[in-house]
Amino acid sequence: MTEIRGLRKIEPYVAGSQPKEDNIIKLNTNENAYGPSPKVSQALEAFDAHSLRKYSTLDQAALRHVLAENLQVPADQIIIGNGSDDILSMAFLAFFNSEEPVLFPDLTYGFYKVWADLYRINYHEMPLNENFEIETADYFADNGGIVLTNPNAPTGIYKPLDEIEAIVKANQDVVVIIDEAYINFGGQTALPLLQKYDNVFITRTFSKDAALAGLRVGYGIGSPKLMAVINAVKNSINPYNVNSIAECLATAAVEDWAYYEETCQKIMTTRDWFSSALQELDFSVLPSATNFILVEPNGVSAEELFNHLQAQKIYVRYFPKVDRIKNKLRISIGTQEEMERVLSAIKEIL
Numbered sequence: 001m002t003e004i005r006g007l008r009k010i011e012p013y014v015a016g017s018q019p020k021e022d023n024i025i026k027l028n029t030n031e032n033a034y035g036p037s038p039k040v041s042q043a044l045e046a047f048d049a050h051s052l053r054k055y056s057t058l059d060q061a062a063l064r065h066v067l068a069e070n071l072q073v074p075a076d077q078i079i080i081g082n083g084s085d086d087i088l089s090m091a092f093l094a095f096f097n098s099e100e101p102v103l104f105p106d107l108t109y110g111f112y113k114v115w116a117d118l119y120r121i122n123y124h125e126m127p128l129n130e131n132f133e134i135e136t137a138d139y140f141a142d143n144g145g146i147v148l149t150n151p152n153a154p155t156g157i158y159k160p161l162d163e164i165e166a167i168v169k170a171n172q173d174v175v176v177i178i179d180e181a182y183i184n185f186g187g188q189t190a191l192p193l194l195q196k197y198d199n200v201f202i203t204r205t206f207s208k209d210a211a212l213a214g215l216r217v218g219y220g221i222g223s224p225k226l227m228a229v230i231n232a233v234k235n236s237i238n239p240y241n242v243n244s245i246a247e248c249l250a251t252a253a254v255e256d257w258a259y260y261e262e263t264c265q266k267i268m269t270t271r272d273w274f275s276s277a278l279q280e281l282d283f284s285v286l287p288s289a290t291n292f293i294l295v296e297p298n299g300v301s302a303e304e305l306f307n308h309l310q311a312q313k314i315y316v317r318y319f320p321k322v323d324r325i326k327n328k329l330r331i332s333i334g335t336q337e338e339m340e341r342v343l344s345a346i347k348e349i350l
C-alpha cells in the first residue's frame, strides 16, 4: 500500500466514558445530578421547530444580554461558544501566538495540552506543589500566556483571588485565561479583575453548575481588545457555532438562576458531608470548591475501589496513567441520596 503523506499525528483528549446502562450512579464527568431548571423544559416545549430552517444568530444577543445582567458585565464583552471547549480552543488560537511557552499546571484540565499540540503552541507544564496547589511564583517566569483553572481540576482546589490577581498583574503583556468551569461551587470569581486589566480572559460553561452538559454552551468574558481578536477567530472557523435551540434554552436557564443557586448549594452541602465521611475512614481528601472531590482511599487501592464501585454500577474517574494521582479517584458529587449509597458501597469493601 502506498503511504499517504501529510496525515497529522495527534494525541487526542480522552473524555470520561458515557456508559449507556440504566440505574447507574454516574460520577465520572462532573455532570450535575439535579438537572436543569424546569424553565428550560418549558422553553424546549415551546420551541418552534420551524424556526430551525433559518441559521442561528451570529451574535447570540439575547443570551449575552441576560448573562450581562446576571454577571454585571457589558454584553459586548461576552462571546458564546459551543461549550466552553469551543471557547477555550478559539482562545488558544486567538491569544497564544508568541515563541515563548504558554504556562499551565502539570495537573489541570487535560485539554490544554491537546490544543497546544494541535495548534503547535509552545508550552510548559508547571508542577503543582506537594499540596497540589498552584505556586504563584512559577507564573512570574517569561511566558507567552497563562492558563489557570480556578478552582483547579482534577484537584478541586481553589486559588484565592489576590493570588490570581498577582499573576495577572505581573503578566500584563500576555493573555491570562482563567477557566471558571467550577466557580459557582464555592470560589470567588475573577470577574472584578476585568475592570483593572485588559489581559484577563475568563471562561465559563453551562455544563456543570447549570446542568446542561448535553446542550453544549459556554462563554468567555474579556476586554474589548481581546473580544475583537477572538470574535475574528470565531468568524474564521464557524460563525454559526451556537445552535438556535441551545441559545434559547441557555437563555431560559440564566433567567431562572435562583434555581441553580439552590441546586449548587445542595451539591456543596453534600460535598462537605461526603468529604468528612471519607475523612472519618482515614481517606485523604483534597479541599474542594467544585462539584467533585479528589480522594486517596485508605485500606484499599484506588484501582480496587474503582473496580468495586463499577461492579455496583457506580462510575467514578480513575487516572492510572497520571503518576501523581494514580492512587486517587475523582468522584463527582451527585444527590445526597446517591452519595449515601456510594458511601455504603465504599464501607462494604473496607
Ligand SMILES: *Cc1c(COP(=O)(O)O)cnc(C)c1O
Binding pocket: 082, 083, 084, 085, 086, 109, 149, 153, 179, 181, 204, 205, 206, 207, 213, 216, 217, 218
Ligand atoms: C468541563 C470543563 C470544561 C468543558 O466544558 P464544556 O462547556 O462542557 O465544553 C472546560 N474546562 C474545565 C476545567 C472543565 O472541567
